[in-house]
Amino acid sequence: MTIIARLGDLVEFYAGFGFPNQYQGSVEGEIPFAKVSDISRSLEDGGNAIYKAANYVSGEVAHKLRAKPFPTGTIVFAKIGEAIRKNRRALTTREMLFDNNVMGVRPMNEKIDIDYLFRYLDTVDFYKLANTTAVPSLRKSVLGELQIPLPPLDEQKRIAAILDKADQLRQKRRQAIALLDSLTQSIFLEMFGEAAAHTWPTATIAEVALDMRTGPFGSQLLHSEFVDDGIAVLGIDNAVSNRFEWGKARFITEDKYRQLSRYTVRPDDVLITIMGTCGRCAVVPDDIPTAINTKHLCCITLDTNQMLPQYLHASFLNNPGVLRQLGVQAKGAVMPGLNMGIIKSLNIRIPPMALQQAFKARLAALAQQMIDAEIAATQSDALVASLQHRAFSGQL
Numbered sequence: 493m494t495i496i497a498r499l500g501d502l503v504e505f506y507a508g509f510g511f512p513n514q515y516q517g518s519v520e521g522e523i524p525f526a527k528v529s530d531i532s533r534s535l536e537d538g539g540n541a542i543y544k545a546a547n548y549v550s551g552e553v554a555h556k557l558r559a560k561p562f563p564t565g566t567i568v569f570a571k572i573g574e575a576i577r578k579n580r581r582a583l584t585t586r587e588m589l590f591d592n593n594v595m596g597v598r599p600m601n602e603k604i605d606i607d608y609l610f611r612y613l614d615t616v617d618f619y620k621l622a623n624t625t626a627v628p629s630l631r632k633s634v635l636g637e638l639q640i641p642l643p644p645l646d647e648q649k650r651i652a653a654i655l656d657k658a659d660q661l662r663q664k665r666r667q668a669i670a671l672l673d674s675l676t677q678s679i680f681l682e683m684f685g686e687a688a689a690h691t692w693p694t695a696t697i698a699e700v701a702l703d704m705r706t707g708p709f710g711s712q713l714l715h716s717e718f719v720d721d722g723i724a725v726l727g728i729d730n731a732v733s734n735r736f737e738w739g740k741a742r743f744i745t746e747d748k749y750r751q752l753s754r755y756t757v758r759p760d761d762v763l764i765t766i767m768g769t770c771g772r773c774a775v776v777p778d779d780i781p782t783a784i785n786t787k788h789l790c791c792i793t794l795d796t797n798q799m800l801p802q803y804l805h806a807s808f809l810n811n812p813g814v815l816r817q818l819g820v821q822a823k824g825a826v827m828p829g830l831n832m833g834i835i836k837s838l839n840i841r842i843p844p845m846a847l848q849q850a851f852k853a854r855l856a857a858l859a860q861q862m863i864d865a866e867i868a869a870t871q872s873d874a875l876v877a878s879l880q881h882r883a884f885s886g887q888l
Contacts, residue, residue, distance in 0.1 A: 762805055
């Protein structure tokens with residue numbers, strides 16, 4: 493028989509502690525002292541466990557701060573700020589300290605299974621429970637009123653096991669996507685590594701471009717001129733993931749477009765963000781409808797007899813020589829102070845066209861694998877959501 497219980501009657505709440513800067517910075521010690529960022533990092537590789545942190549302290553320091561560790565088997569999550577919106581939760585697998593931006597809950601008795609509780613809380617949008625002040629925060633009194641369906645313990649464990657297996661499948665599919673994404677860098681370095689590239693000629697991007705332009709957003713195009721349908725206007729959100737994606741819908745009329753047609757974005761143009769999150773890069777797909785770009789994007793039309801857009805895109809993200817010129821050290825880094833002048837002056841090696849074509853073909857095959865993996869991941873998300881609904885409505 494399933495009953496409905498209050499969370500506050502089932503769990504103990506744990507509050508984090510102040511963590512003064514003077515005690516931060518040690519990567520070794522007796523006790524990990526974790527922050528919200530550590531919770532996020534613990535989930536990057538899949539699973540839900542947290543057992544390490546970027547900071548450690550001694551027992552003596554913990555005593556001085558009057559900080560008591562959260563026990564093993566505590567579900568931890570952000571309780572202050574926009575981090576609540578991400579709804580990330582982890583389960584401690586050892587005793588750990590947490591700073592005062594973190595809250596934890598742990599079963600106080602055997603009425604509720606910890607894995608069942610974790611899976612139930614995974615269905616709750618904590619951000620909707622946060623107060624509506626300038627800085628959102630979760631309160632113990634509000635969380636304590638959550639109503640939880642509580643079947644017998646054996647049934648809880650059965651439900652948790654089913655959801656665990658479904659979530660493991662979802663995590664594996666997400667990991668497959670991340671692996672495929674990283675393969676682009678590996679393929680690029682394999683084919684265009686600096687050891688082989690030193691014999692190839694170089695050119696600036698301006699020398700291999702037929703046209704480079706930013707759009708008219710600003711004095712020539714006001715937000716008030718956007719309409720519900722018409723000619724698409726591309727912005728940062730269309731390139732920020734380092735591949736072309738549709739983001740916020742922005743349109744201008746065809747009459748307005750005729751005035752601004754020189755800013756038209758075409759298939760195989762390369763888009764680079766130069767405002768906001770600088771240095772993101774995407775290749776415009778073949779099926780792009782008529783569109784223009786805003787001044788937040790540098791749009792490059794290449795002379796494809798010299799350089800293919802897929803090679804420039806990968807070079808901008810992965811080529812160590814290009815990244816050094818941009819003043820960054822790693823793929824995906826935000827590039828400071830990026831502008832058209834800097835992009836035009838970038839020197840880049842030009843491999844033989846046959847090699848660029850082979851790279852394009854390998855990327856096309858990889859892209860299809862990515863599409864298949866994303867479809868499978870979406871199906872896994874839907875399966876988990878369906879199982880969660882059935883599990884906590886007594887239908888599983």
